[in-house]
Amino acid sequence: MEILIKASQFILSLSLLIVLHELGHFIPAKLFKTRVEKFYLFFDYKFSIFKKKIGETVYGIGWIPLGGYVKISGMIDESMDTEQMALPPQPWEFRSKPAWQRLIIMLGGVFVNFVLGIFIYIMLMWAYGEKYLPNENVKDGVWVENKLAENLGLQTGDKILTVDGQKVKKFNGLSLEFINGNKYEIERNGQVLEQEIPEDFISQLMDRGKDAGAFLYPRYPFTIGGIQKDSLNASSDLKKRDIIVAINGTPINYYDEAKAVLSKYKNQDITATVKRGNETKEVVLKVSNSGNLGVVFSTIPFNDLEKLGYYDLADIEYSFTEAIPAGLKKSWKTLTDYMKQLKKIFNPSTGAYKGLGGFISIGSIFPSEWSAQSFWEITAFLSIMLGFMNLLPIPALDGGHVVFTLWEMITGRKPGDKFLEYAQVVGFILLIALLLFANGNDVYRWIQSLGN
Incomplete structure (x- = not known):
C-alpha cells in the first residue's frame, strides 16, 4: 500500500508537470499559427493508451512514462521526421517562422516550469507559512x-x-x-x-x-523508546516515553551526557529522576558492567521538543502579499542549490554521481501517507528542476534548440537541417545514457539493500 501511495503521487506530479510543460510550447505555437500535429502525455512508440484528434492536433497518452511531447510541424525533434523535412517549407511550419517566434516557442515549456514552481511556493507560503528550528x-x-x-x-x-x-x-x-x-x-x-x-x-x-x-542532530533529551527484553531493567518501573533528567542527582539535559555519568556506576544501582508527562518521579535502575541501562533511546519530533522547553521553533505566517517575496526567495534558493549539486555531480572526485537517481529515487521522495503540503512542495521542486534541466544546451532538450536559434539570431546563419538531425541524434544518445545510468544507480542501490 505504501508503494502504491508513493507511485500514485509520483505519476500525478509527473503528469501535471509534463502536460503544463508541453502546454508552454503548444500555446505560443498556436499563437504564431504553427501547426501542432500531436500533444502527448508520455511516449507512444507503436501504440497509444488513448488518442483523439481535435482539429489538426492528435491528443493522446502513450504507454512509456518517460516524459511527453508536442509534435510541431517542420521541427527536428525526437520524432526525427526526416520525410517532412525533405519537403519544401510550408507557411504553417516551425522552420518557416521568424527566429524570435521559434525562440519563444522553445522557451515556453521552461518558462511554464519556472512560473509553476514559483506559483506553488508562493501558495505554500501563504497556506502553511514556515515552521523550522533556527x-x-x-x-x-x-x-x-x-x-x-x-x-x-x-x-x-x-x-x-x-x-x-x-x-x-x-x-x-x-x-x-x-x-x-x-x-x-x-x-x-x-x-x-x-x-x-x-x-x-x-x-x-x-x-x-x-x-x-x-x-x-540537535542534542536530544534522554527519552526512553523501549526496554530490551533481556535488560537488567526489564522489570523496572521505567516506561516508554519517560525522560531521564538526572542520575543520582546529577542533571542530565541531553542523552549524550548520560554515557559519562553511567560509566561511574558500572554494576551498581542508581536512582534516575524521570519526567513522565507532567509528573516527576524517582526510579531505581541497574547499570550493567558495560555502563548502560539496557534501554532503547528515542528521538523526539521538534514540536515536542519545543513543548518540553528544549528548543524554540520559528513559526512564520505570511499574508498573500508577504508570501510573494517569500515564495520567490524559496524558488531562487531551490534553483541555486540544485545548480550547486549538479556541478558536483559532474566532478567525479566528489562521488556525487552515486546519488544520481532515476524514477525509483524520484518516486521515493514522496511520503508514504498523503500530505497535500508535501506533495506540492515536491512538485514545486521537480518543476524548477525540470525547468533548469531543459535549459541545458543539449540538442535533444529545449536548451539545445535555444542555443541554435540564438546562434542564428546573432550570426544571421541558420544551421542546416542535416546538422540539426545529427545533433538531435547525439543529444538523444546522451540523454538515454544518462537515463540508463541514473536508473542503473537505483537498481544497484536496490540490490545492495537486499543484501543488508
Whole structure:
C-alpha cells in the first residue's frame, strides 16, 4: 500500500508537470499559427493508451512514462521526421517562422516550469507559512554520534556558524548546506574554528545508505523508546516515553551526557529522576558492567521538543502579499542549490554521481501517507528542476534548440537541417545514457539493500 501511495503521487506530479510543460510550447505555437500535429502525455512508440484528434492536433497518452511531447510541424525533434523535412517549407511550419517566434516557442515549456514552481511556493507560503528550528536556537550545539560527522572534525557541543561564509539559518537544512558547501565555521568552547568539507563528502554520505538518517542532530533529551527484553531493567518501573533528567542527582539535559555519568556506576544501582508527562518521579535502575541501562533511546519530533522547553521553533505566517517575496526567495534558493549539486555531480572526485537517481529515487521522495503540503512542495521542486534541466544546451532538450536559434539570431546563419538531425541524434544518445545510468544507480542501490 505504501508503494502504491508513493507511485500514485509520483505519476500525478509527473503528469501535471509534463502536460503544463508541453502546454508552454503548444500555446505560443498556436499563437504564431504553427501547426501542432500531436500533444502527448508520455511516449507512444507503436501504440497509444488513448488518442483523439481535435482539429489538426492528435491528443493522446502513450504507454512509456518517460516524459511527453508536442509534435510541431517542420521541427527536428525526437520524432526525427526526416520525410517532412525533405519537403519544401510550408507557411504553417516551425522552420518557416521568424527566429524570435521559434525562440519563444522553445522557451515556453521552461518558462511554464519556472512560473509553476514559483506559483506553488508562493501558495505554500501563504497556506502553511514556515515552521523550522533556527540554527541559532541550537544553543548547546550539535550531537555527533556517527563516523561521518567525526571525520568532518565535528564534536558534540559544536555550534555550526557558517557554511562557505554564509550564516546557516535553518537547522533542518544543515545537511543540504554541507552537501553544497566547501568549508564551514564552528564555535567550540568559545573559539571559532574553520574546517574544510572533504571533496568526497557526498560519496561518504551516500555510502552510509538511505536508512542511515541525518549525519547531524540537535542534542536530544534522554527519552526512553523501549526496554530490551533481556535488560537488567526489564522489570523496572521505567516506561516508554519517560525522560531521564538526572542520575543520582546529577542533571542530565541531553542523552549524550548520560554515557559519562553511567560509566561511574558500572554494576551498581542508581536512582534516575524521570519526567513522565507532567509528573516527576524517582526510579531505581541497574547499570550493567558495560555502563548502560539496557534501554532503547528515542528521538523526539521538534514540536515536542519545543513543548518540553528544549528548543524554540520559528513559526512564520505570511499574508498573500508577504508570501510573494517569500515564495520567490524559496524558488531562487531551490534553483541555486540544485545548480550547486549538479556541478558536483559532474566532478567525479566528489562521488556525487552515486546519488544520481532515476524514477525509483524520484518516486521515493514522496511520503508514504498523503500530505497535500508535501506533495506540492515536491512538485514545486521537480518543476524548477525540470525547468533548469531543459535549459541545458543539449540538442535533444529545449536548451539545445535555444542555443541554435540564438546562434542564428546573432550570426544571421541558420544551421542546416542535416546538422540539426545529427545533433538531435547525439543529444538523444546522451540523454538515454544518462537515463540508463541514473536508473542503473537505483537498481544497484536496490540490490545492495537486499543484501543488508
